[in-house]
Amino acid sequence: xxxxxxxxxxxxxxxxxxxxxxxxxxxxxxxxxxxxxxxxxxxxxxxxxxxxxxxxxxxxxxxxxxxxxxxxxxxxxxxxxxxxxxxxxxxxxxxxxxxxxxxxxxxxxxxxxxxxxxxxxxxxxxxxxxxxxxxxxxxxxxxxxxxxxxxxxxxxxxxxxxxxxxxxxxxxxxxxxxxxxxxxxxxxxxxxxxxxxxxxxxxxxxxxxxxxxxxxxxxxxxxxxxxxxxxxxxxxxxxxxxxxxxxxxxxxxxxxxxxxxxxxxxxxxxxxxxxxxxxxxxxxxxxxxxxxxxxxxxxxxxxxxxxxxxxxxxxxxxxxxxxxxxxxxxxxxxxxxxxxxx
Amino acid sequence: xxxxxxxxxxxxxxxxxxxxxxxxxxxxxxxxxxxxxxxxxxxxxxxxxxxxxxxxxxxxxxxxxxxxxxxxxxxxxxxxxxxxxxxxxxxxxxxxxxxxxxxxxxxxxxxxxxxxxxxxxxxxxxxxxxxxxxxxxxxxxxxxxxxxxxxxxxxxxxxxxxxxxxxxxxxxxxxxxxxxxxxxxxxxxxxxxxxxxxxxxxxxxxxxxxxxxxxxxxxxxxxxxxxxxxxxxxxxxxxxxxxxxxxxxxxxxxxxxxxxxxxxxxxxxxxxxxxxxxxxxxxxxxxxxxxxxxxxxxxxxxxxxxxxxxxxxxxxxxxxxxxxxxxxxxxxxxxxxxxxxx
DNA sequence: TTGTACGCGTTATCAT
DNA sequence: ATGATAACGCGTACAA
Numbered sequence: 235x236x237x238x239x240x241x242x243x244x245x246x247x248x249x250x251x252x253x254x255x256x257x258x259x260x261x262x263x264x265x266x267x268x269x270x271x272x273x274x275x276x277x278x279x280x281x282x283x284x285x286x287x288x289x290x291x292x293x294x295x296x297x298x299x300x301x302x303x304x305x306x307x308x309x310x311x312x313x314x315x316x317x318x319x320x321x322x323x324x325x326x327x328x329x330x331x332x333x334x335x336x337x338x339x340x341x342x343x344x345x346x347x348x349x350x351x352x353x354x355x356x357x358x359x360x361x362x363x364x365x366x367x368x369x370x371x372x373x374x375x376x377x378x379x380x381x382x383x384x385x386x387x388x389x390x391x392x393x394x395x396x397x398x399x400x401x402x403x404x405x406x407x408x409x410x411x412x413x414x415x416x417x418x419x420x421x422x423x424x425x426x427x428x429x430x431x432x433x434x435x436x437x438x439x440x441x442x443x444x445x446x447x448x449x450x451x452x453x454x455x456x457x458x459x460x461x462x463x464x465x466x467x468x469x470x471x472x473x474x475x476x477x478x479x480x481x482x483x484x485x486x487x488x489x490x491x492x493x494x495x496x497x498x499x500x501x502x503x504x505x506x507x508x509x510x511x512x513x514x515x516x517x518x519x520x521x522x523x524x525x526x527x528x529x530x531x532x533x534x535x536x537x538x539x540x541x542x543x544x545x546x547x548x549x550x551x552x553x554x555x556x557x558x559x560x561x562x563x564x565x566x567x568x569x570x571x572x573x574x575x576x
Numbered sequence: 577x578x579x580x581x582x583x584x585x586x587x588x589x590x591x592x593x594x595x596x597x598x599x600x601x602x603x604x605x606x607x608x609x610x611x612x613x614x615x616x617x618x619x620x621x622x623x624x625x626x627x628x629x630x631x632x633x634x635x636x637x638x639x640x641x642x643x644x645x646x647x648x649x650x651x652x653x654x655x656x657x658x659x660x661x662x663x664x665x666x667x668x669x670x671x672x673x674x675x676x677x678x679x680x681x682x683x684x685x686x687x688x689x690x691x692x693x694x695x696x697x698x699x700x701x702x703x704x705x706x707x708x709x710x711x712x713x714x715x716x717x718x719x720x721x722x723x724x725x726x727x728x729x730x731x732x733x734x735x736x737x738x739x740x741x742x743x744x745x746x747x748x749x750x751x752x753x754x755x756x757x758x759x760x761x762x763x764x765x766x767x768x769x770x771x772x773x774x775x776x777x778x779x780x781x782x783x784x785x786x787x788x789x790x791x792x793x794x795x796x797x798x799x800x801x802x803x804x805x806x807x808x809x810x811x812x813x814x815x816x817x818x819x820x821x822x823x824x825x826x827x828x829x830x831x832x833x834x835x836x837x838x839x840x841x842x843x844x845x846x847x848x849x850x851x852x853x854x855x856x857x858x859x860x861x862x863x864x865x866x867x868x869x870x871x872x873x874x875x876x877x878x879x880x881x882x883x884x885x886x887x888x889x890x891x892x893x894x895x896x897x898x899x900x901x902x903x904x905x906x907x908x909x910x911x912x913x914x915x916x917x918x
Numbered sequence: 919t920t921g922t923a924c925g926c927g928t929t930a931t932c933a934t
Numbered sequence: 935a936t937g938a939t940a941a942c943g944c945g946t947a948c949a950a
Contacts, residue, residue, distance in 0.1 A: 264935065286627075288927080290941095348626050348627075632943080
């Protein structure tokens with residue numbers, strides 16, 4: 235349990251701790267010979283500097299914190315490397331922190347900012363409505379990536395990179411209408427969802443209106459409130475089963491997330507419905523799964539790589555050039571696949 | 577950038593820092609009145625204790641570190657909550673650390689153990705062959721969960737919870753044979769894989785032998801060495817496409833991972849092959865996706881919840897009762913689905 | 919019940 | 935080029 239410290243190394247080398255510190259941190263004024271010897275002793279004794287102590291002492295750190303909300307979001311898993319590489323390209327270190335869906339990301343940010351002396355923070359995911367007051371506490375520049383922030387919060391307080399859920403949802407439904415679908419069911423999120431779920435719902439409503447299709451509230455399926463797994467295949471399956479049992483007439487199912495769409499497909503196919511001949515299906519997000527499903531599923535692809543890169547770019551532009559906070563919205567790509575190609 | 581410290585709080589309350597510390601850590605000997613007042617000031621000033629300083633000072637911590645290798649592994653995403661709850665049940669804190677697939681988990685463990693004064697460590701994922709020497713450096717009890725360790729490493733050094741990849745793979749192929757499949761293709765991992773990939777391959781070979789089916793090496797497809805995404809749908813798709821182009825005759829495809837199996841299904845279906853009538857398909861792992869795929873895919877389900885619970889149980893039995901290191905192997909469940917039900 | 923003072927492991931600022 | 939030493943923010947004996 236006794237771990238070896240910088241003092242032990244110093245003693246074993248017959249030098250002062252400050253010399254060891256210099257060796258570790260590649261300081262210029264140290265003889266190459268002593269440096270090598272110290273590094274060798276460090277190696278032999280498996281010495282690892284205590285990062286807590288380092289951070290406690292350091293004033294300047296050159297590290298960016300990335301707070302990811304939702305380990306299980308497959309959309310984020312792929313972004314990790316892109317973010318890491320982009321940050322490294324600026325010569326900064328990064329520190330990823332994955333937190334649970336119900337954890338408070340702001341608290342986590344404050345904690346990390348102190349602990350690791352962060353220069354900037356990137357938030358990935360999490361749609362909770364944070365107040366202006368909370369956001370103001372964060373002492374370093376930060377970018378909300380694919381996070382929806384309440385409209386009442388001043389835009390000058392933070393940067394953001396995201397997609398326009400409303401517009402893209404509108405586009406998808408408009409497309410479905412153009413394909414001749416008249417009775418489009420929406421598999422929505424929870425009833426009170428003011429975030430992406432709500433926005434995509436609004437896009438659905440407005441697009442139908444624009445296409446002169448009257449909205450049948452029976453065709454809007456909300457997830458059960460108790461369902462913690464709203465964005466899951468299981469939920470899509472459940473909702474679609476229930477829909478079919480209810481006897482509501484429909485010719486297309488549009489889910490606000492790909493995972494939900496996959497569950498819906500299963501329920502439809504299981505009941506002998508042919509996709510797309512008897513019922514079209516569309517999702518949202520651009521998960522790989524939609525491409526490999528059979529039939530492949532039409533979706534709206536969020537350009538996650540671009541989003542990640544732009545997130546880092548904005549952060550460093552703010553850090554280095556002192557630019558103001560910016561808000562960038564990326565267009566998505568509507569990918570037409572078999573599930574809607576009658 | 578100036579963050580508020582315990583001193584600031586003390587000053588604002590006209591008390592000593594130690595009193596503030598007592599208030600924070602729920603110490604008994606402190607007047608309820610002062611406690612409340614201090615907590616209020618803390619609230620008002622958004623004070624958060626610097627965890628680095630705390631850890632530096634503390635000798636005893638009651639926290640378990642969980643090092644997860646592979647954020648993108650859907651199998652692990654689900655385990656998170658189970659592990660967290662199990663650890664909490666013992667009255668311990670936990671600290672999750674997600675690291676990249678190419679990061680060195682041992683280094684990370686050593687770093688964390690120092691920093692957070694960990695009492696124990698759980699490793700989740702990562703199949704790299706670590707040497708005995710490396711493992712010996714870890715100063716606290718640890719459990720390798722679903723990790724394969726080289727046979728040459730002494731079993732007394734660590735605990736482990738896993739499944740028998742060889743046996744389960746054997747079972748699957750044996751089952752496929754019993755269903756009448758004679759020309760079973762294996763979609764394997766990389767050629768040199770000594771870990772799960774290699775074990776599942778061995779199970780395949782031995783099961784065929786036991787069923788008096790001669791092994792045709794052309795029916796064993798290795799992933800390209802350059803493919804970093806070995807366990808991906810894309811890789812399964814690629815391999816199967818290539819297989820069909822090669823003209824090799826087969827009546828069943830068995831993939832060493834569900835994700836690979838899904839890619840294989842897509843390739844087969846795209847080419848007009850009927851599953852399971854013209855070709856059976858089976859995977860390994862028990863991903864939810866296999867249930868929602870159409871047709872649903874036969875697989876070997878790893879009991880991840882049980883594995884997680886047992887992992888924690890073994891760790892604490894070692895921590896509290898001083899038990900020796902144990903190695904637990906859980907049986908999997910062969911789930912027969914549509915993809916092999918002719 | 920509360921305050922004072924020391925030390926955790928490290929880096930940075932002085933001297934030497 | 936190297937050594938001594940003061941912080942960093944906190945918890946905890948010990949004193950009051």
